[in-house]
């Protein structure tokens with residue numbers, strides 16, 4: 324069932340944890356709330372679960388207003404980070420718990436089905452302490468799903484797992500969600516986790532949703548510096564708009580003659596004007612790097628590309644890719660990722676290089692925001 328939050332907010336004392344928020348979570352979707360620590364993810368989730376009373380606004384499930392319903396009357400279940408399994412009950416009794424509490428005695432078939440769904444059939448008689456973290460996590464999931472909730476809320480459910488197991492469980496969770504077809508609302512601060520699993524991601528920042536969309540849309544077309552930096556890495560260049568005619572915006576990097584171009588529809592500024600300032604952005608993997616000696620300067624192939632000269636400061640070998648840091652006159656520390664196929668040995672620190680990328684891979688953001696919002700430095 325579709326969850327509709329209308330103007331939902333939460334104030335603790337004089338601190339606003341969640342500003343009035345409008346959010347529609349479509350039935351059957353895998354929806355992620357993504358944001359840094361303290362931005363209001365858990366509070367939002369707890370309001371949907373009925374564990375936290377909203378200061379204002381309403382919550383509907385389908386056509387029904389559930390704002391005033393106590394938690395146990397909502398067709399909603401929550402899986403928490405610490406799983407909270409019953410240590411003295413074995414796996415199948417943990418999973419059966421919700422049915423037993425409702426007075427259902429013939430639980431065997433449903434429990435078996437659930438254990439099969441989460442691939443724990445072999446471990447039904449074990450106690451939680453005899454299970455790995457990932458297995459405990461799956462018990463917690465089965466225990467919630469057996470109640471056949473219409474909505475499953477997951478608060479950092481993979482937070483306790485190591486990286487490799489977390490990646491594996493992400494795929495597993497996604498499979499289970501597709502199989503059962505109910506709405507999952509998943510809270511995480513891990514952008515990769517949100518992007519691999521969710522159909523729709525709401526990026527939260529300080530109690531507000533900054534941007535909402537499909538993962539590729541958020542990544543390819545961020546609309547704020549926070550989203551540009553929080554989801555992956557962005558290179559941002561201060562630039563001035565020189566021409567707004569036609570399908571393309573023409574720009575000049577501030578204080579230089581470097582011309583840049585991008586499709587007007589990839590500019591997040593409303594009604595951009597010549598003379599206006601923007602931050603021009605490009606993702607590191609969209610850029611190709613050539614040694615200055617090889618970079619053709621004339622017309623021909625790729626002449627419509629954006630180009631920037633610079634000098635390599637740092638080259639890092641990451642196995643699948645090379646990561647370069649390039650200093651340029653318009654912006655220090657440009658990040659460039661190159662697939663590790665044929666490496667040009669000349670591309671080492673100190674080398675003069677030319678970077679190029681397509682206008683269609685370029686975006687522009689309002690310059691009146693902190694260019695570092697959402698970066699690691701920003702959060703320290």
Ligand SMILES: Nc1ncnc2c1ncn2[C@@H]1O[C@H](COP(=O)(O)OP(=O)(O)OP(=O)(O)O)[C@@H](O)[C@H]1O
Nearest residue numbers: 335338340358359360361362363364365366367512
């Ligand atoms: N009961 C409370 N009383 C006062 N402040 C609270 C309460 N619960 C949460 N907060 C504050 O509200 C803000 C949002 O908290 P919330 O738990 O929603 O963050 P979060 O996004 O889930 O963060 P994390 O990723 O660290 O879990 C935080 O600044 C927190 O300190």
Ligand SMILES: [Mg+2]
Nearest residue numbers: 364365366478
């Ligand atoms: Mg939280």
